Amino acid sequence: MFIHTARLTIRNFKDSDIDAFLAYRNDPEVAKYQGWGIPYTREQGLQYISEIKDIESPKAGLWLQVAIELKETGETIGDLGIRIKKEDARQVAIGFTIASTHWRKGYAVEAMTALLEYLFKELNMHRVIADCDVENIASYRTLEKLGFRREAHFVESFFADGVYTSEYYYGLLQSEWSERDQV
Numbered sequence: 001m002f003i004h005t006a007r008l009t010i011r012n013f014k015d016s017d018i019d020a021f022l023a024y025r026n027d028p029e030v031a032k033y034q035g036w037g038i039p040y041t042r043e044q045g046l047q048y049i050s051e052i053k054d055i056e057s058p059k060a061g062l063w064l065q066v067a068i069e070l071k072e073t074g075e076t077i078g079d080l081g082i083r084i085k086k087e088d089a090r091q092v093a094i095g096f097t098i099a100s101t102h103w104r105k106g107y108a109v110e111a112m113t114a115l116l117e118y119l120f121k122e123l124n125m126h127r128v129i130a131d132c133d134v135e136n137i138a139s140y141r142t143l144e145k146l147g148f149r150r151e152a153h154f155v156e157s158f159f160a161d162g163v164y165t166s167e168y169y170y171g172l173l174q175s176e177w178s179e180r181d182q183v
Helices: 015-025 042-052 107-122 137-145 174-182
Strands: 002-004 008-012 064-070 076-084 091-098 127-133 149-160 163-173
Touching: 002 107, 008 107, 015 042, 015 076, 042 064, 076 107, 091 107, 107 127, 107 137, 107 174, 127 137, 137 163, 163 174
Parallel strands: 091 127
Antiparallel strands: 002 008, 008 064, 064 076, 076 091, 127 163, 149 163
């Protein structure tokens, strides 16, 4: 998978991404609202990259992570997650992670915009969903900036690090995304 934006390349992971991948996966600020625990070991990272690096497109029921790379430097600064629903091949869940050293630079919006274009225009998805912790203000603001609609608030619904946390669920339809192009 290759998607290009003005500043980014979205592509499959490669073995040489391991150090950057481990750096942001082990950053407590980045991991705070994610589903992985830290420390995230080198062995875990190598195994994960080995499992996903050759997957060419999203597959129903399985998460595909693709790297976000800065065009200017070639540095891997995060990733995007994509999982087509097993029960409906035209609905997809997405997620994003950006290294904290690259927060507040517009990279998440730029990468997600390109991903949504790909999902809606190339793969003809009907609906894209995303969820985030209610305390993850930056993530839900990013989703809202992209046109996602908050559809649900689940109170103390996700168990992480010995505590139940609350989540917001968001959705965006292909027709809603297409309307953006016509404005």
